[in-house]
Amino acid sequence: MNGYKSRIFEYHSKPGGVAASWERSGYLIDGGIHFLMGHRPGQNTFNLYRELGVDFSEIKDMGTYCRFIDQNSGYSLEVTRDLDLLAGQLKSLSADDAVIVDDLISIARDGRGVQMFGIRDAKTFHTSIP
Numbered sequence: 001m002n003g004y005k006s007r008i009f010e011y012h013s014k015p016g017g018v019a020a021s022w023e024r025s026g027y028l029i030d031g032g033i034h035f036l037m038g039h040r041p042g043q044n045t046f047n048l049y050r051e052l053g054v055d056f057s058e059i060k061d062m063g064t065y066c067r068f069i070d071q072n073s074g075y076s077l078e079v080t081r082d083l084d085l086l087a088g089q090l091k092s093l094s095a096d097d098a099v100i101v102d103d104l105i106s107i108a109r110d111g112r113g114v115q116m117f118g119i120r121d122a123k124t125f126h127t128s129i130p
Contacts, residue, residue, distance in 0.1 A: 083108055 038045035039059050049056075065079045077089050083105050090101045 039049060039054070039056065040046060063080055067079070068077045069075070075093070077086075077093065079086060087101055087105045090104075091098050094101075
């Protein structure tokens with residue numbers, strides 16, 4: 001198209017990466033792309049997006065990442081940036097799992113501020129592919 005050679009790196013074993021849907025235990029989980037990670041200045045992928053012509057005026061930060069609704073009971077759980085709220089919701093759903101919930105929230109807190117890999121990382125990744 002424009003003379004550039006390119007490779008596409010997926011976060012999943014199937015084309016589409018995390019933009020996929022699947023069924024589990026009678027539920028349809030839609031993980032389709034609906035947000036753009038690393039879109040703020042100073043983040044690893046920002047310059048790449050800018051070079052690709054991404055219109056940043058249309059991008060808004062997400063407040064709610066996903067919502068789970070039990071259609072039988074009407075119980076709803078929203079996953080947001082508020083990890084304390086999430087912990088409370090999960091524990092109210094299953095108090096017996098409080099230790100597991102605390103572990104999950106601790107892992108999520110440890111991951112805050114971690115950026116997606118940048119161009120240098122992609123080049124390193126590329127050279128490691130046989």
